[in-house]
Amino acid sequence: MTGALILVLCAAPFVALVGCLVLRGPRICEALNLLAGAVSFACALPLPFLVHGRELLFWDGYVILDGTAAWVVLCTSIVYFLASIYAIGYMRLLGEEERLHRFYALFAGFGLTTLVGPFMNNVGIYWIAIELTTLVSTFLVAFERVAESMEAAWKYIMVVSAGISLALLGTVLFYWCGTFVLGPTYQMTWAALTDAAPRMDRVLLVLAFLLVLVGYGTKVGLAPMHSWLPDAHSESPAPVSAMLSGALLNTAMLGIVRFLRITRAADLGLLPQMVLVAFGTLSLFVGAVFIVRQQGIKRLMAYSSIEHMGVVALGFGFGGALGVGGALYHMLNHSLNKSLMFFGAGNMMRAYGTKEIARIAGVGRHFPVQGALWLAGAVAITGAPPFGLFLSEFTIMRAGLKPSFSWAVYAMAILLIVIFIGFLNHFRSMYFARNEGEAAPARGVTAWCSVPMWLAFAPILVLGLWWPAGVWTYLTSLAQFLSPGVP
Secondary structure: OHHHHHHHHHHHHHHHHHHHHHHOOHHHHHHHHHHHHHHHHHHHOOHHHHHOOOOEEEOOOOEEEOHHHHHHHHHHHHHHHHHHHHHHHHHHHHOOHHHHHHHHHHHHHHHHHHHHHHHEOEHHHHHHHHHHHHHHHHHHHOOOOOHHHHHHHHHHHHHHHHHHHHHHHHHHHHHHHHHHHHOOOOOOEHHHHHHHHHHOOHHHHHHHHHHHHHHHHHHHOOOOOOOHHHHHHHHOOHHHHHHHHHHHHHHHHHHHHHHHHHHHHOOOOOHHHHHHHHHHHHHHHHHHHHHHOOOEHHHHHHHHHHHHHHHHHHHHHHOHHHHHHHHHHHHHHHHHHHHHHHHHHHHHHHHHOOOEHHHOOOHHHHOHHHHHHHHHHHHHHOOOOOOHHHHHHHHHHHHOOOOOOHHHHHHHHHHHHHHHHHHHHHHHHHHOOOOOOOOOOOOOOOHHHHHHHHHHHHHHHHHHHOOOHHHHHHHHHHHHHHOOOOO
């Protein structure tokens, strides 16, 4: 049954991709992509309940389902489903009916690559899956074919490909380390590397981990490798921005987490964790600085993604039940919340005809219901109670209250306060300030654009008010798997 679910989960977007290229009708392509998103979500939802703390292997061991893969795929499938709903309303506003079949084919392909990546048990094939996400999403970033989006696409593929090349070099070094223990040829699975890690050369292992951390960290958007992210997120169509932020970043972060587990098995001390914590703290700092001074609405959301990936990195770096559990919970909450925020940003951009924060005003007056929903999402994304991100950030901060990491907790607390003030100050101007150069909204939004916002907001609120005991048990079991022996 589990293998069949994985097969259908991945086959649905592939069928949608092929169907869009063959049938080409915009309404048919919308339906195919939406159906693929719904099927993928329906198949991903039961996966965490089927793992039971085990590693399940399929198809000669090339496909793996463990707790972390099930969790990341669930987060990805949620975003893919919500973005597929939103894309129907948003893409109709662009006036690109003749090219919509290409968009939905690429969008389904993007969903496919982000869903397949976490299931790859071979370390080299996982790298290929991550590289495929870059190739597919580059065309989506440039879809609107204006100068800014074309520049963002070039920057995206150049910077990320350079980073992924470092990840490939690190992967080759991991394989080389394994040859001294397992022989010149072996199956380079996550379990094989973890089991052999205690007998590997420690210096080579550290160098290999640093390379994959920088390489996949570039894909995650960790500072200072983040330079592609603000441009790509801000210039993409809004549903693509949601996928980049809520799905792609988690898929790449999973690679870092699995390699970190290998270093834990090798007992390399605190060095790998310290480096990850340093990158996380720097990402928070960069996010705070640029959020405060930001002028573009989608770039504001992009720097928020850098901030939250920094928080996730801190959680995994701190380790233990609180750190890992909080980081995984943060992944889910961020995927939901950032989808809501990019959907709202896309709606306001189309309504006001501008990306500039200074020219968006009176949102609450013109859009009382949707404006209130977007404002609530803005409060949630800053980590304020009573929403899910508050619980996950607070849990991660508790995990870091150790002599080795306390400095990072203090820095995190200060930077989160700065981000809270800076982020909501932009929303204050859009909702309550009256600017002379403000644009009047030219149109409202359809149900296709508002319903997914509600579907994203409801669980954010529920997960902030109630952390289900079963979810906590599941996440703590993953913590014992990823960081054994760490309290």
